[in-house]
Amino acid sequence: MKAKATSSLLVGVALLFMLPVLYIIWKSFISIGDGEQVGFQVLHNGVSVKQYLQIVLTNKAYFFFFLNSIKLTVIIVILHTAVSVLAGYGLSIHRSKTAGALFIVYAVVMAVPIQITLIPNIILYKWIEDVFNIHMMSSRWAVILPMVFSTFGVVVMKLYFDRIPKEIIEAAKIDGATEWTLFAKIALPYARPAIGVVSLFVFFDAWNMLDRALVLLSKPDLYPLSLQLNVVYERFYNYFFAAAVIYSYPVFILVQGVQKAYRKVGSYE
């Protein structure tokens, strides 16, 4: 009896969490006239896919900003993961006091909120502008670099590399493995799940870029779609929900992938 009550409570809460998502998907199929602001309504003029077709076939601006998001996200995910794997491994193999202190620095930088980390970025970019006359803020790299070198991935990778059994490393060393083979042949394959987690979370973060782009990019044509969707809501309400669902599509795909991986892991247990 009690178990049943918990079950229905859980289903209720889960539906509550899903409600806004379902609302957005449902509303993306509702036909809304140009310039109409229908607000909180689930039934309006009936169902249509016209707005999807219009975005996919004719809306150049949408794809321009979509492409911006793709460029930013792909570069950030690849570089952040690469830098973090190397540095996490570096921190993990050094057992010195300096390495310990560095790890604490990295953990603190990770915990500092974005508004604070934007301050040194701005100071640096202004300085580069004054000294070298290079306008960092009119280039994509202004937002890419801080995300590539954010310390989140390093902290996660270091903690994961720490779990490699020492015996394996020692055995490989006795067999004459070089520093590089130790890393490439033993540590890297071992850390594959952690590499997946890091790249996944950096993907979510980059795909959802908002305030960082707002502060660090001086040209609106560099803005990612995650930020530009705000304008879509205000000016092209009839497109917004379809545009939002298309933009979220990669997220749905990735979440599904995680679900599959999770099941695989579950079946080993």
Add this chain to the structure above:
Amino acid sequence: MKRKLFLVPSLLGVFVLFIIPFIIGLKFPFTSSFYDNTFVGLYHVNRFAGSEAFAVALRNTVIFTMLFIPVSILLSFALAHMVHHRKNSIYYSVAFVLPYALPSTVALGFFRDLFDSGHFGHIPNLLLVGVVFLWHYTGITYLIYIIGFRHMDNEVVEAAMIDGASSVSRIRFIEIPLLKPYHYFVLIIALINSLKVFKDTFVLFGEYPPLDLFMLQNYIYLKLQELNYPFMMLAAYLFLAVIIIGAVFLLRANRKLSEELGEEI
């Protein structure tokens, strides 16, 4: 020597992009401008201390974090407690985490429509954003607890069940103490997430939110836009102080709690 090479790219990036400029910036509150290093004493500090906008932002931030961090931690623990042993736990996990994974502008389409409908005019904005915060970020802390439950020593739990321990005492004497390392982690993540609420207020209310939602993040954001270096740096000093004090306070409270629970066992 070769082993140090692994660290070089990241160290360069972190020090050049974050640490060195920040340390250089520490002097800004006490010098006359970005270019002029003349020492001006407490000139900026006095103006800053008299600024009402900052006082409001600080107050709102403290109220928001004190109210909603405990709620979000309790909620994520309760959900993880109920879900972790279920066969279909993955479906629940997806439902709770999806709001976090979706881009804020997408996810908030529903709440924008809802709040614009005018039915919520009499509810304080802080409460509305609190609900959005719980919906948006609970999934992450929930996920940490789920991992904790999966790594928990099942024998202890099963032994307690055989001994007929009630679910309340199971939570109090077994689950909470065994998940101790996870509580710290959840606390820190919840704190970080509560500061991310800028994204939500920005999407819902724009660059200039109503006064009761104007938080430290909004204050720093405006100073960044104005390129007001002394004020943004002073806000950063205080922001960091609030974070450190908050973390110490919460960690101490947490330790006390687990000590008390430990004595009772």
